[in-house]
Amino acid sequence: MKSIEDRLRDTFRADAETVRPGTLRGLPERRARPARRAARYRAWRQAVTPLAAAAAVIVILLGATVAAPRLFPGHSTPVIASGPPPFYLGIRNGTELAVNDATTGQIVAQVPQPRTGAVLWIATETGRLTFLVAFIGQQAQQRCTGPLWLYRLQLTSAGQPLPMTLAATATLHGMLTAMSQDGQVLAIVPNGCSGNTADGITVLNRTTHKSQHWPVAPGSLLEPSLSGDGSLVAYATGFGIAVLPTRVAGGTISGRDLAGIKAFEFGRNTVADHPRLAPNDTMYFATHHRGNGWQLRAYNLTSGKTRLVKDLPGNPLGIVSDPSGRYLLVRYSLSTAQLRRGGGSAVRLVRLDTTTGKITSLAAHASGMNQFTGEAVLAW
Amino acid sequence: MLVSVTQQRGWVRRVRGMRTSEPLLPPAGQPPGDDFDDLVSGLYRAHALGLVRLAKLLVGDQASAEDVVQDVFLNLHRKLPALRDRDQVQPYLRAAVVNRSRSLLRKRRRALLRRAQHDPPAASAEATAMLGEDRRAVKQAVARLPRRAREVLILRYYLELPDDEIAATLAVSAGTVRSTASRAIATLARELKEEQ
Numbered sequence: 001m002k003s004i005e006d007r008l009r010d011t012f013r014a015d016a017e018t019v020r021p022g023t024l025r026g027l028p029e030r031r032a033r034p035a036r037r038a039a040r041y042r043a044w045r046q047a048v049t050p051l052a053a054a055a056a057v058i059v060i061l062l063g064a065t066v067a068a069p070r071l072f073p074g075h076s077t078p079v080i081a082s083g084p085p086p087f088y089l090g091i092r093n094g095t096e097l098a099v100n101d102a103t104t105g106q107i108v109a110q111v112p113q114p115r116t117g118a119v120l121w122i123a124t125e126t127g128r129l130t131f132l133v134a135f136i137g138q139q140a141q142q143r144c145t146g147p148l149w150l151y152r153l154q155l156t157s158a159g160q161p162l163p164m165t166l167a168a169t170a171t172l173h174g175m176l177t178a179m180s181q182d183g184q185v186l187a188i189v190p191n192g193c194s195g196n197t198a199d200g201i202t203v204l205n206r207t208t209h210k211s212q213h214w215p216v217a218p219g220s221l222l223e224p225s226l227s228g229d230g231s232l233v234a235y236a237t238g239f240g241i242a243v244l245p246t247r248v249a250g251g252t253i254s255g256r257d258l259a260g261i262k263a264f265e266f267g268r269n270t271v272a273d274h275p276r277l278a279p280n281d282t283m284y285f286a287t288h289h290r291g292n293g294w295q296l297r298a299y300n301l302t303s304g305k306t307r308l309v310k311d312l313p314g315n316p317l318g319i320v321s322d323p324s325g326r327y328l329l330v331r332y333s334l335s336t337a338q339l340r341r342g343g344g345s346a347v348r349l350v351r352l353d354t355t356t357g358k359i360t361s362l363a364a365h366a367s368g369m370n371q372f373t374g375e376a377v378l379a380w
Numbered sequence: 381m382l383v384s385v386t387q388q389r390g391w392v393r394r395v396r397g398m399r400t401s402e403p404l405l406p407p408a409g410q411p412p413g414d415d416f417d418d419l420v421s422g423l424y425r426a427h428a429l430g431l432v433r434l435a436k437l438l439v440g441d442q443a444s445a446e447d448v449v450q451d452v453f454l455n456l457h458r459k460l461p462a463l464r465d466r467d468q469v470q471p472y473l474r475a476a477v478v479n480r481s482r483s484l485l486r487k488r489r490r491a492l493l494r495r496a497q498h499d500p501p502a503a504s505a506e507a508t509a510m511l512g513e514d515r516r517a518v519k520q521a522v523a524r525l526p527r528r529a530r531e532v533l534i535l536r537y538y539l540e541l542p543d544d545e546i547a548a549t550l551a552v553s554a555g556t557v558r559s560t561a562s563r564a565i566a567t568l569a570r571e572l573k574e575e576q
Contacts, residue, residue: 008533
């Protein structure tokens with residue numbers, strides 16, 4: 001039997017030889033342009049372009065300096081963050097919380113801790129500059145069985161944090177894995193602290209004190225996510241992604257329950273992960289098919305249609321949505337080959353515009369964006 | 381082969397026998413004229429077939445492959461003044477064909493995303509019949525590989541280029557070429573074994 005290399009040579013040669021010499025088109029005529037004029041134009045362009053660029057920069061800087069205070073008299077202090085969202089990232093780093101300018105990566109403020117304990121989860125509350133920060137006790141056993149404090153954190157327009165105020169308290173009976181924007185609905189994995197043997201998910205409404213529980217196959221639960229208003233819960237399991245209304249009674253999730261939302265075709269060896277419910281009636285999730293890398297897809301909850309948003313540049317580690325649902329923060333790791341070629345950090349944080357598919361690197365580091373242990377604050 | 385191409389009329393005729401470090405083209409400030417077009421036409425006659433075959437392996441069909449190669453040669457008018465010697469022409473053309481093919485594949489993917497009816501052209505019945513069953517299986521397995529792996533395999537096993545030339549063509553390190561080829565061969569071996 002021939003080796004793979006010989007079979008490749010044979011196949012390539014046979015395929016290439018289907019192009020026969022007599023079948024080729026000739027080289028088309030190049031559009032003629034007077035050579036001397038072209039040379040003169042090149043010289044003119046080389047001389048004038050740098051001068052024009054410098055003049056444009058000076059005019060823009062002068063205009064911004066002179067006109068901005070007149071046009072926007074209300075801002076006595078400059079707004080630090082600008083450009084497209086996100087403007088700020090609140091990064092959980094151990095027990096600390098730092099607010100970073102998303103564009104420059106600079107720390108705008110270190111948020112004073114209102115109490116001893118660890119930041120577990122952060123959700124964007126209503127508005128661009130208000131967040132809800134969940135604290136738990138610092139002891140390891142308090143992560144799953146202990147008090148939960150929800151604090152409201154507000155930033156000024158200049159990105160400075162105001163003192164946190166206590167919004168609510170609750171008692172945890174499992175690991176908090178997702179929170180609605182107002183903190184009323186919590187997604188909890190009852191035995192999530194005992195490693196990878198999570199065998200179900202509980203959704204608790206703090207106002208009504210009602211909870212629903214959905215058992216799943218032990219070890220198969222991945223990345224639970226709540227919609228902003230807490231009305232839907234989504235999670236990945238070994239055999240698909242479930243999206244369920246939180247008001248329905250609990251029960252065992254079966255393949256039949258998943259059939260209604262399985263609009264995307266999962267072929268053999270396809271993995272789906274990181275479901276994220278966005279406010280625009282869309283669930284984003286990542287899929288991986290053998291040999292094709294990771295792809296981000298959007299599932300429209302209303303129409304039931306799925307579209308490919310973007311080929312992801314690496315292995316996704318965390319995905320979070322902005323309050324509009326248009327922008328996503330994607331944290332991903334690079335492969336060894338990519339690192340060898342490009343260097344830099346193994347983990348990258350980017351902003352992905354789901355409308356245009358444009359990816360922009362964010363300067364802030366992303367160590368706090370971690371499954372089951374907290375996510376980056378989204379500031380918009 | 382390139383020497384025979386440069387045996388054209390005008391100033392091109394004067395470069396016969398030059399050292400490879402000498403400029404391929406007239407000195408700066410001297411406008412490229414008819415001789416310049418003759419040189420490009422000569423290069424096209426000499427290299428078009430090989431480059432179209434390479435592009436065909438990369439993009440999958442002859443019509444697109446010819447478009448790719450024609451674009452490359454039309455751009456050659458602009459790029460030739462930057463090429464300092466004869467040895468640079470063929471690597472430049474090869475890299476340009478690889479890059480143009482990538483652009484074409486990206487455009488096809490964007491067209492598919494916009495749900496436009498631009499299916500990638502299928503192979504002709506004649507071409508399919510010529511390939512045979514084993515070759516078809518190999519071709520399909522290669523098509524499922526990531527883009528860079530496909531490029532490395534085609535440059536290595538069709539053009540029989542050494543790793544350092546493949547690395548220069550793809551703008552990656554030679555180590556990347558070796559590791560990519562090794563992984564691609566392993567993947568192919570596994571997939572083709574499963575299919576048998």
